[in-house]
Amino acid sequence: MDELTRGLLDFLNASPSCYHAVENLARALTGAGYHRLWEEEPWTVSEGGKYFVIRGDSSLAAFQVPRRDFRGFMIAAGHSDSPTLKLRRQAELPSAGGCLRLSVEPYGGMVMRSWLDRPLSVAGRVLVREGNGIAARLVNVDRDLVVIPSVAIHMDRNVNKGTTLDPAVDLPPLLGTGEDSGAFRRLVAETAGVPEEDIVSSELFLYPRTAATVFGAGEELISAPRLDDLQCVFGCLQGFLAAEDSGSVPVLCVFNNEEVGSATRQGADSTFLTDVLERLAGALGVTGERYQAALANSFLVSADNAHAVHPAHPEYADKKEAPVLNGGVVIKYNASQRYTTDALSDAVFRQICREAEVPVQSYSNRADLPGGSTLGNISSSHLSIPTVDIGLPQLAMHAACEVAGVRDTEALVRAMTVYFSRSFCRREGAVTI
Ligand code: ZN
Numbered sequence: 001m002d003e004l005t006r007g008l009l010d011f012l013n014a015s016p017s018c019y020h021a022v023e024n025l026a027r028a029l030t031g032a033g034y035h036r037l038w039e040e041e042p043w044t045v046s047e048g049g050k051y052f053v054i055r056g057d058s059s060l061a062a063f064q065v066p067r068r069d070f071r072g073f074m075i076a077a078g079h080s081d082s083p084t085l086k087l088r089r090q091a092e093l094p095s096a097g098g099c100l101r102l103s104v105e106p107y108g109g110m111v112m113r114s115w116l117d118r119p120l121s122v123a124g125r126v127l128v129r130e131g132n133g134i135a136a137r138l139v140n141v142d143r144d145l146v147v148i149p150s151v152a153i154h155m156d157r158n159v160n161k162g163t164t165l166d167p168a169v170d171l172p173p174l175l176g177t178g179e180d181s182g183a184f185r186r187l188v189a190e191t192a193g194v195p196e197e198d199i200v201s202s203e204l205f206l207y208p209r210t211a212a213t214v215f216g217a218g219e220e221l222i223s224a225p226r227l228d229d230l231q232c233v234f235g236c237l238q239g240f241l242a243a244e245d246s247g248s249v250p251v252l253c254v255f256n257n258e259e260v261g262s263a264t265r266q267g268a269d270s271t272f273l274t275d276v277l278e279r280l281a282g283a284l285g286v287t288g289e290r291y292q293a294a295l296a297n298s299f300l301v302s303a304d305n306a307h308a309v310h311p312a313h314p315e316y317a318d319k320k321e322a323p324v325l326n327g328g329v330v331i332k333y334n335a336s337q338r339y340t341t342d343a344l345s346d347a348v349f350r351q352i353c354r355e356a357e358v359p360v361q362s363y364s365n366r367a368d369l370p371g372g373s374t375l376g377n378i379s380s381s382h383l384s385i386p387t388v389d390i391g392l393p394q395l396a397m398h399a400a401c402e403v404a405g406v407r408d409t410e411a412l413v414r415a416m417t418v419y420f421s422r423s424f425c426r427r428e429g430a431v432t433i
Pocket of ligand 1 (some may be wrong): 079228229257304305
């Protein structure tokens with residue numbers, strides 16, 4: 001297995017929740033010489049300096065300050081969250097048959113049946129009392145802890161004909177046998193390394209215990225949880241770290257809460273990205289007119305995985321705008337602008353991919369299917385700069401384990417390395433990259 005794929009699998013395995021994904025990004029950035037800035041303190045940045053900032057423990061923006069007057073921002077955005085089941089505050093749920101389950105509700109548009117009958121565990125963050133304050137601690141139980149058992153075919157003869165699953169009834173996972181004993185709360189406290197009474201609140205999620213792996217006759221495919229969107233996040237990070245100084249500010253932004261509509265304090269539909277850009281520009285003395293001109297010379301790549309043609313159901317794909325696994329980076333189009341790609345951003349990104357010698361594929365939903373949504377148009381409503389929606393082709397999107405192509409990660413890294421090494425400049429209507 002090549003080093004890049006190994007790195008992707010390690011990142012996926014080490015990121016069972018959005019909080020862990022952001023912690024791993026912060027660790028990678030710190031290792032590459034980036035320093036953390038804090039939103040609650042004034043920022044001082046120096047030319048050539050490398051920085052990142054985190055909001056809500058789950059969204060991150062990183063940037064490098066150019067050594068000369070900067071022209072604009074070259075931004076790429078992905079998301080840290082994935083569809084899962086979120087634990088309720090009162091987690092233990094005594095159930096029939098002397099069983100103890102955990103009380104959960106769906107987070108995002110998950111493929112529910114894919115979560116059945118497989119070992120799952122719990123990860124997230126707890127808020128812990130420390131003296132007079134409250135601090136966040138990441139937790140990952142990191143062992144096979146619960147299973148969501150399906151109903152036997154003998155009792156539900158329709159099980160292979162599209163049985164409906166009720167999240168309130170069918171999805172609470174089995175923790176063990178017995179009554180509400182407080183064992184789960186004790187386990188979380190023990191994992192966090194704090195006394196149980198010091199845990200004030202928590203955000204905990206289930207995750208599949210299945211490790212990310214490569215498969216296929218030529219080991220050309222990946223099976224892993226959370227490929228949407230950690231494959232794009234990982235690819236953008238590698239390109240970001242490999243890029244050369246362009247005279248523009250490279251910005252890597254990873255948002256939480258894309259799977260639930262982005263309208264949160266740290267989602268794409270928040271002020272997070274605009275706050276970061278304004279504060280960075282302000283720290284460099286670029287304000288007012290100069291800041292607006294810099295924005296007009298900026299570009300955004302919204303990177304979120306795309307649907308590949310399904311081998312059993314090619315009818316769900318458009319006849320021509322249908323990406324294939326290992327076919328390269330996908331540019332997404334939608335006439336209603338649910339994907340925000342327009343002719344200008346399309347042309348710019350195609351030019352980038354040409355320079356990177358990366359194959360480009362096109363994706364449109366079938367004209368009679370609404371399709372999904374992503375970050376691009378939501379970010380654009382806060383930051384009106386040319387934006388292209390891209391992604392890597394995958395199957396089984398939002399299932400507990402998804403499938404993608406090994407070679408596509410490298411294509412994205414190459415494209416993003418070129419992208420972050422360029423400036424987007426407009427002069428009297430003409431564009432140069
Ligand atoms: Zn996504």
